[in-house]
Structures are given as structure tokens and as C-alpha cells.
Amino acid sequence: MPQRAADRSADPVTDDQPGAAPAAALSTGGSSAGDGSRPVAGLGTRLARLLDALWRPALLLAALFAGWWFVAEREYMPNYLVPTPGQVWETMTEDWSFLMRNTYVTLYETVLGFVLAALLGLGTAILIVYSRTMEKAVYPVVLFAQVIPKIAIAPLLVAWFGVGLTPKIVLAVLIAFFPVVISGVAGLRSTDPELLDLSATMGAGPWKTFRKIRFPNALPHLMSGLKVAVTLAVVGAVVGEFVGAEEGLGYVLLVANGNLDAALLFADLFLMSLIGIVLFAVVEIAEALLIPWHASRRGGVPLATS
Amino acid sequence: MSTATPTLTDAAVDITDLTVRFESKRSRTTAVTNVSLRAEPGEFVTIVGPSGCGKSTLLKVVAGLVPPTGGAVSLLGRAVRRPQQDIGFVFQRPALLEWRSVRKNILLQAEMRGLDRSAAARRADELIELTGLTGFEKALPHELSGGMQQRVALCRALLHQPPVLLMDEPFGALDALTREQLNTELNRIWRDTGTTVLLVTHSIAEAVFLGTRVEVMSPRPGRIVRTFPVDIPPERDYAQVMSDERFDRLATQIRGLLGAGANH
Numbered sequence: 193m194p195q196r197a198a199d200r201s202a203d204p205v206t207d208d209q210p211g212a213a214p215a216a217a218l219s220t221g222g223s224s225a226g227d228g229s230r231p232v233a234g235l236g237t238r239l240a241r242l243l244d245a246l247w248r249p250a251l252l253l254a255a256l257f258a259g260w261w262f263v264a265e266r267e268y269m270p271n272y273l274v275p276t277p278g279q280v281w282e283t284m285t286e287d288w289s290f291l292m293r294n295t296y297v298t299l300y301e302t303v304l305g306f307v308l309a310a311l312l313g314l315g316t317a318i319l320i321v322y323s324r325t326m327e328k329a330v331y332p333v334v335l336f337a338q339v340i341p342k343i344a345i346a347p348l349l350v351a352w353f354g355v356g357l358t359p360k361i362v363l364a365v366l367i368a369f370f371p372v373v374i375s376g377v378a379g380l381r382s383t384d385p386e387l388l389d390l391s392a393t394m395g396a397g398p399w400k401t402f403r404k405i406r407f408p409n410a411l412p413h414l415m416s417g418l419k420v421a422v423t424l425a426v427v428g429a430v431v432g433e434f435v436g437a438e439e440g441l442g443y444v445l446l447v448a449n450g451n452l453d454a455a456l457l458f459a460d461l462f463l464m465s466l467i468g469i470v471l472f473a474v475v476e477i478a479e480a481l482l483i484p485w486h487a488s489r490r491g492g493v494p495l496a497t498s
Numbered sequence: 499m500s501t502a503t504p505t506l507t508d509a510a511v512d513i514t515d516l517t518v519r520f521e522s523k524r525s526r527t528t529a530v531t532n533v534s535l536r537a538e539p540g541e542f543v544t545i546v547g548p549s550g551c552g553k554s555t556l557l558k559v560v561a562g563l564v565p566p567t568g569g570a571v572s573l574l575g576r577a578v579r580r581p582q583q584d585i586g587f588v589f590q591r592p593a594l595l596e597w598r599s600v601r602k603n604i605l606l607q608a609e610m611r612g613l614d615r616s617a618a619a620r621r622a623d624e625l626i627e628l629t630g631l632t633g634f635e636k637a638l639p640h641e642l643s644g645g646m647q648q649r650v651a652l653c654r655a656l657l658h659q660p661p662v663l664l665m666d667e668p669f670g671a672l673d674a675l676t677r678e679q680l681n682t683e684l685n686r687i688w689r690d691t692g693t694t695v696l697l698v699t700h701s702i703a704e705a706v707f708l709g710t711r712v713e714v715m716s717p718r719p720g721r722i723v724r725t726f727p728v729d730i731p732p733e734r735d736y737a738q739v740m741s742d743e744r745f746d747r748l749a750t751q752i753r754g755l756l757g758a759g760a761n762h
């Protein structure tokens with residue numbers, strides 16, 4: 193918390209106006225917290241921190257939005273290229289159920305791809321860390337799978353698995369898998385050798401050592417890998433839809449592009465980004481719940497630490 | 499805990515002609531050479547020596563964590579070939595799990611060994627009180643001072659009442675006053691439990707106050723240059739021992755042996 197305070201005090205004077213509200217909220221929230229000997233972040237404090245973290249990006253977004261509005265309304269760019277926010281909003285409400293159906297498809301592919309990538313990635317990381325032979329056999333293959341441009345193999349996957357969900361999920365897995373493996377290996381390897389010594393003198397077997405020492409110790413690394421992976425999974429699913437699909441946001445994007453329907457295109461892009469942001473936030477929250485003890489999360493602000 | 503009960507003739511720790519060499523691609527270090535050391539059950543052996551002379555290595559060999567290059571090591575009458583479990587080990591660094599509270603860090607010992615939970619919990623609370631950690635049971639390691647962290651490590655090593663306790667500069671990070679307190683506590687715990695203790699320290703005063711015997715090591719490659727029996731009754735009071743002329747004589751002799759390399 194002192195870190196946050198120092199952070200704020202370093203703000204330029206011009207930040208006074210927007211900074212004042214969170215600062216006041218912080219002090220009231222702070223007094224309600226700290227029920228025990230350790231200061232625990234209360235709800236008020238957390239909210240204040242969240243606001244404090246959000247107002248700057250919100251300001252920037254608002255500026256961008258205003259710029260867009262200005263350019264589109266004045267038709268500096270023709271509306272079939274840059275629609276007005278009003279047109280996008282209209283499309284959004286008119287085609288709401290159509291858009292939602294396709295959002296659901298992409299979301300489903302992404303989440304399934306991400307979960308599979310997380311499980312497979314963690315499994316592979318464990319194999320690599322625990323077995324020298326496996327490391328030698330698996331690592332080059334993992335690297336090879338990573339350097340193949342996924343977009344280039346997308347058509348092949350469609351040819352193999354058809355235009356259903358499978359090629360999209362496979363692509364999402366392929367693209368999200370690598371950061372999970374790398375972060376998993378780094379995390380599992382980062383265990384203090386003295387902790388492993390300690391575990392040995394306690395007579396703990398490999399499973400207990402993994403469960404109580406190695407895995408929790410790897411979580412901070414792993415969570416950063418998962419955050420990268422979840423945003424990549426969206427890319428995988430959409431690329432899969434580009435190549436051959438009958439539904440999903442990627443498919444809608446192609447259709448909108450073909451019809452020069454810029455409003456639909458923008459609405460679609462907006463929903464795609466929303467999927468990425470929401471999933472990223474879910475992983476962030478999971479991280480906050482799983483590793484509140486870690487240095488990166490102490491008094492940390494969601495979304496501000498990565 | 500021990501599968502083979504030590505017989506009368508078995509030493510708690512028996513090291514004969516130990517040599518440990520570390521080899522890597524770039525270097526070759528002889529950490530200790532020709533060390534022989536025997537600790538009878540219930541003895542408190544303190545080891546002093548200049549930095550880098552292989553004290554930590556010696557303890558790790560006894561624990562079965564570092565394989566000897568030459569010589570023989572046995573613990574409670576059995577040859578040491580793999581990590582030993584009849585010991586409590588306090589490492590030079592606290593080595594705590596940063597996601598676990600003080601209490602849960604201490605209880606790790608019981609969880610890993612599958613000990614009875616409620617008995618372990620009771621004992622953990624006793625140890626917390628004994629070492630002055632009361633009020634910090636729920637604190638995480640990063641919220642503690644270095645000395646407090648080391649006390650948690652001490653509690654963890656004592657939880658399962660090990661027959662042999664290996665301690666690597668356990669009080670190095672403490673202020674003089676707390677150090678005295680914990681030395682007195684350790685002396686009491688040792689007398690109460692009858693544990694055999696091997697304790698490494700940089701402090702000559704600590705070595706003499708705690709030990710029934712002080713082993714002085716040479717600079718690397720470490721050998722034991724001399725053994726000093728401490729001719730002071732086991733029950734020790736800090737002020738008394740410090741003013742004891744036997745203490746003074748021993749401390750002076752040890753300091754002379756170590757030369758300018760040691761502090762205190």
C-alpha cells in the first residue's frame with residue numbers, strides 16, 4: 193500500500209482533479225479494513241484501487257472514441273469505411289441475437305481451446321521438468337510446433353477436420369499451448385533447491401513435494417503464461433473461422449467485409465475484443481484468488497500489474 | 499520414528515575420514531577433507547570455522563543431501579546413503595514457503611510426514627509461544643523480519659521431535675538480545691528432549707554457551723583442527739556462563755585458533 197501512495201504522490205499536479213476522488217475513497221476504505229493485526233484490503237479499498245487503476249486508460253479510450261466520432265460524423269472518411277458510433281450501435285441492437293449467437297460460438301471455441309491448452313501445456317511442462325529424456329524428446333517438438341505459422345496450417349486443419357468446431361479448437365490449442373509450457377517449465381524449475389532438500393528430509397514423496405511445494409511455487413509464473421495464452425486462444429479461434437466456417441465472429445467478419453458493411457464489421461470487432469478482455473479478466477481474478485501471497489499481487493490492483 | 503533403535507554403542511552421528519569434492523565443468527572444489535567427528539546421543543556439538551570452510555556441506559552430508567566423495571557417515575547407527583528423515587534441519591536461510599502462514603509453515607513438517615494433525619497443531623502452538631512468535635501465527639513470511647523467519651524455521655525443525663537436530667547458523671540474522679534469549683531456549687529444549695544437536699555458528703560465544711563440545715575447522719579445504727570439550731554443566735544461564743572464567747579461557751583459545759577471520 194505504501195507503494196501505491198508513493199505512486200500517487202509522484203503524479204503530476206495536473207492529475208489533481210481525477211486523482212482526488214479515489215484518494216478520498218481509499219482513506220475511508222482503509223479505516224474499515226485491518227480487522228486483525230495484518231491489514232486486509234477491504235471492499236472499499238479494493239474498489240478505490242480499481243478506480244485508481246482505471247481512470248487513466250478510461251480517459252485515453254474516451255479520447256480515442258471522441259476522435260473516431262469526430263472523424264466519422266464529419267465524414268473525413270466515408271462511412272462505408274469508418275461508420276459512426278451511432279451506426280455501429282444500431283447494428284448492434286438490430287442484429288443482437290445474430291451477433292450473440294456467433295459470439296457464443298467463438299467464446300465456446302476459445303474457452304475450450306484455452307482449457308485444453310492449459311491442461312496439455314501444464315502436463316508437458318511437468319514431463320519436461322521431471323524427465324531428462326522427455327525434455328530432450330519433447331522440447332524440440334514443442335518449439336517446432338510453435339514456429340510453424342499457425343495461419344499457414346489452418347487450411348490443412350480445415351481439410352482434415354471439416355468446417356465444424358474441431359479445427360478452430362485445435363488451432364486455439366496450438367497457439368495458446370506454447371506460453372503455458374514455457375511458463376510452466378520456468379515456474380517448476382524456479383523451486384528453491386533448499387526447499388526440495390527440506391522436503392526430502394521430511395520423507396515426502398514426489399507427489400507430495402509437487403503438490404505442496406513445486407506447484408504452488410510455480411503458480412505465479414504459470415498465471416502469467418495463462419494470461420498470454422487466453423488472449424492468444426481468441427486469435428486461434430478467429431483464424432480458424434476465417435479459413436472455413438459457417439458461424440462465429442470470424443465468419444461474420446468475413447461476411448461483413450464482403451458486403452462492405454463497416455458497421456457490422458466494427459460491431460464484430462468490438463465483440464471479439466470483448467471476449468479477449470473478459471477472459472483475461474477472469475484469469476486475472478483467478479490469479480488474485482490463487483496467489484494473493486505473491487509479490488506481484490501484494491496490495492496489487494487487478495489489471496495494473498501485468 | 500527411527501526404525502532401528504540405536505544401541506548403546508551407536509553414535510548419533512559418526513563421520514569417518516570424510517572428504518567432499520564438488521566438481522563442475524569450470525572448477526573443482528574440495529569443501530572438506532579428512533573430517534572425523536562423532537557425536538554421542540544427547541551431545542551438543544558446535545562447529546565454528548571461517549566462511550567457506552565447508553560447515554554447511556558437512557551438515558548436508560550428515561542429512562544425506564550431499565553425497566560424500568570419500569569416507570563414511572552414519573546416523574543413529576545406520577549408514578547415510580539417501581536423505582535422512584530422523585532429523586530436523588534448520589538451513590542457513592529460512593527456506594519458508596512464502597504462500598503459507600507462519601503456523602502452516604511449521605505444520606508442513608507434520609503434513610509431509612503424515613503425523614497426527616491435532617497433536618501436531620498443539621505442538622506447533624507450544625513452539626510458537628516458546629519462540630515468541632505469538633500473534634504472528636497467520637502472518638506470511640514476507641511480513642516477518644529475517645530473525646522471525648529463522649525462528650519459524652526453527653519451530654518447523656523441532657515439530658516432530660527429531661532425535662538429531664542439524665542447525666546451520668540458525669541465529670545468524672538475529673540481534674544480540676534475541677539471540678541470547680533463543681540460545682537459552684535452545685539450551686532448555688536440548689536438555690528437555692535429549693536431542694543430539696550439531697550446530698554451525700560464526701559466533702564463538704554462541705558455540706561455547708551452547709556446546710558440550712566445540713569443533714574448530716580450518717579454512718577450505720575444511721579439516722577439524724581442534725576439539726574443545728566445554729567443561730560447564732549442561733544447564734546454563736547466559737549471565738553466569740559469560741562471567742565464568744572457563745568460558746573466557748575457551749573463547750580466547752578458540753579465537754586464537756581462528757585468527758582474525760572470526761567475529762565476536
Ligand SMILES: Nc1ncnc2c1ncn2[C@@H]1O[C@H](COP(=O)(O)OP(=O)(O)OP(=O)(O)O)[C@@H](O)[C@H]1O
Nearest residue numbers: 520527528529548549550551552553554555556718
Ligand atoms: N553445490 C555446490 N557446488 C559446488 N560447490 C559448492 C557447493 N556447495 C558448496 N560448495 C563449495 O564448497 C565450499 C564450502 O561451502 P559451504 O557452504 O559448506 O561453506 P560454509 O562453511 O558453510 O560457509 P559459510 O560460513 O559462509 O556459510 C565453498 O567453497 C563452496 O563454494
Ligand SMILES: [Mg+2]
Nearest residue numbers: 553554590666
Ligand atoms: Mg554455510
